[in-house]
Amino acid sequence: MSSQVTVGRAVDWAFAGDVGAWLARPGPAATDYTRSQAVDELSVAARKAERPVREVTRMGGDAPVAEARIVDRQGWIRAASDSMRVMTGGTDSPSNPVTGRVTGAQTGAVLAFISSGILGQYDPFADTGTEDGLLLLVYPNVIAVERQLRVSPADFRLWVCLHEVTHRVQFSANPWLAQHMSQALGVLTSDTADDLTQVVGRLADFVKKRRGGELGANDAGILGFMRAVQSEPQQVALDQLLVLGTLLEGHADHVMDAVGPAVVPSVQTIRNRFDQRRQRKQPPLQRLLRALLGVDAKLSQYTRGKAFVDHVVDRVGMDRFNTVWTSADTLPLPDEIEDPQRWIDRVL
Template identity: 30%
Template sequence: MNGLIDWGIAGRIADLAATGDSPDPGDGEALEAAVDEATGAVEHYTGLESTEGVPDPEWVSRRQWAQINLDSLRQAIAPLEERLLSGPSLPGPISGGLNAVLGSLAGAQVGALVGYASRRVLGQYEFPVLGPERRPRLLFVAPNLEEARRELGGEPETVLRWIALHEVTHAVHFGAAPWLRDHLRWLANELLSGSRLALGPSEVAELAKRAAGTDPRRWLGELLSSDPITLLAPPESRALINRTQATMASVEGYAEHVMDAAAPQLGEEIGDLRFALE
């Protein structure tokens, strides 16, 4: 393990958690048709047109989705790990042993969260907010869509068309306004660079005192359940955090409005499904 998170453990836990994968990758033609239809509806209502085109849709399994998102997460927090590891640490083998234990715990937690999410996510417009830039992807998790269809009692085509509308709305929005993706990346990088990621001697001493004077299980539980933004961000970053949250709320709110407005173009059954999902 070379970082703060044991990514090998994270991958194995996520793989175990992503159970119930279907061997059927899904109907490729139906997926392409649903995305094309949704693209037309969104562009017609908004007047927007993606300058880079909507990404080609991809059927993925739960395990594939988990691996894609673990890879993105690993790239995103690599600078954070590097900065933390370059800070003060305990001497000798104590430091290595503690890092290994905490890395394993963090890896198990991350893997469990991503693995659980892989069983719930239906579709995703996926792009890196941090880390190296690359072309966005449009992912659809085949076994989850099939489960959603069974739970809702809808036709497979109807469920697929609704989820395609949801993800394509984001794809068109970001594709028509490339500055928005750049803006989110800038906000994320500013938050990261402004975070208090290295502990000074007094802070190390205070943490050691707390650990020694507290039930270790309780102390570790508090540490693992803490909000990472609150833990890492200094008070002067609060305005930037609020700005980031406001940007994301605007993006999601606009997408919800567009989906509601564009859905009637796809037929009454899409609106009925939207109501059932609320």
Template identity: 40%
Template sequence: MAQLVDWELAAATAAKLGPTGPKVTPGEAASAVADLRRLADEATGHVAAFTGLTEAMTPGPVRVVDRRDWAAANVAGLQAVVNPLADRLTKGKEVPGLLDSVGSKVTGVQAGTVLGYLSGKVLGQYEVFSAEPGQLLLVAPNIVGVERKLGADPRDFRLWVCLHEVTHRVQFTAVPWLRSHFLAEVQAFVDASETNSQQFVTRAREALGTIADAIRDPKSTVSMIDVVQTPESKAVLDRLTALMTLVEGHAEVVMDGVGPQVIPSVGAIRESFNRRRAAGGSVESVIRRLLGIDAKLRQYAEGRHFVQTVVDRVGMPAFNTIWTSPETLPTIAELAAPEAWISRVAH
């Protein structure tokens, strides 16, 4: 049966289009991999001590990957979500013009183009789609490349990155319902976005095409969300945005809270990294907006402010009531007004 996306072609396209470098010797590469594994283990203890969260589920081993492997892992994760969705849309039957082989190859190239671009940007990721409880990925060439560009101490920068990414692993393993809740919200967004199978697939392909076109020729002014969102999906998107803002802000607060205790050069790293986040030429800016990266950068700042404000007011144990159930998560309005969340949940 034909697929919505030719996943093999997507992985091959991502591998072909992903950037190369930095130049490292085999010894330097092996050392970076060993460092990242060791520092991820070290970061786990720091995160647990700072947050008071205990992993209720046993996490898998950290995976230190290159860009090709990062893209392949995300292809596998996307397959786990998209293939059942396509099956549900078509009830397992062929739909002429919907899941045809030509269309799946076009979508495969588009998805691969997006993943190829992202594979050169992502430092780490807690990937939750492919299996429970998820897997921690650290992209070694990107970490080494950025630490060199920033002139950062390698040990300090690598531990700093690990603190952020390990915090995400702790979130999803210490809060057993969080992954299933996140996946349910993603499904709810899809359900709210779809009016019928043909319209949904058309919207999905338009969204991928919009991003892929911008990467090749960044003159488009259309956002991916503009393409796929419907009025019915806005409420779900608000909940998803609030959740992602919380988990990103929480990780930022952990980085800033633990960093000064264990990373001597953390102040210089944070300052240099923030400048790098804000930088980018016109091409980069368009692509970041289309992919939602600009929104993610705002999530870091907004989420950090919310988490830090709550922790300062009520302390970390009371803040941790946020992980009790989906009902205790902040709304998107409460993220801008931490006092409202405190009054509702942590009073």
């Protein structure tokens, strides 16, 4: 009989937040004035981005605009650990204090590594006391990237907000999305009913196919390994989350480019330099960590998802594209992300 202890209850999430905050690298050197200016401009930009995003997406209507929370890296880590606790059904007290501290430290270390690369994030699971989620903007990272790219700070801050506000509109206009994600995450983090023999057999098959060159680049990497040790329901849940993530990120990138020219004067320069930054070669250790954490898979989501949204909107317009947000049945299937016409034929 499978254990009833979930992943969420096996982690000391408060400790994860503390460890992550302690390990986080300091942000770029900046005066108090620069930091204060960045915080104020990001707050204003998040509000300013809402109207053009709603106009382009045809979603959101006249719903009130919630304030964004502008945080440093430590603030993002604590918010992320709290959100992960909610997503995985965790509690304030882990089931085993000792192992909870160990897994908490591991989780905190991962969050610390990620924290230096996050510009912003919409968290639909944040416990804010209302039904709405929380839009987080990480101002030290925004300052660091705009300096690296040598672009207008005001333009870049608004450009970042266009992407993150699109995520807020996606979830606030379609409340079922958060529940769909939560259900898939619940399956993904549940104890598998498969016995060890079945898992070992799938893993051996994965290794054999990888050595024989029978697997594509995505299937041979960390995602392929994950599928090898998962039960069939977990594999389905993983595919659901990957497809949804690809759609959400691609849609946000599409909206950024559609809105950008009208409100961000230097949008083309920002886009070109930002894409070059995404594609630059990383040191070996960095590449390994990125692979293990799925960072490169995330970047692939932007490219593939935007191509899907661009194609469908170009063919049928934004209003008909928005059929995608109707229910889980109208979300694209994995093969439809690669071939948008198949989604059009099936759904529209």
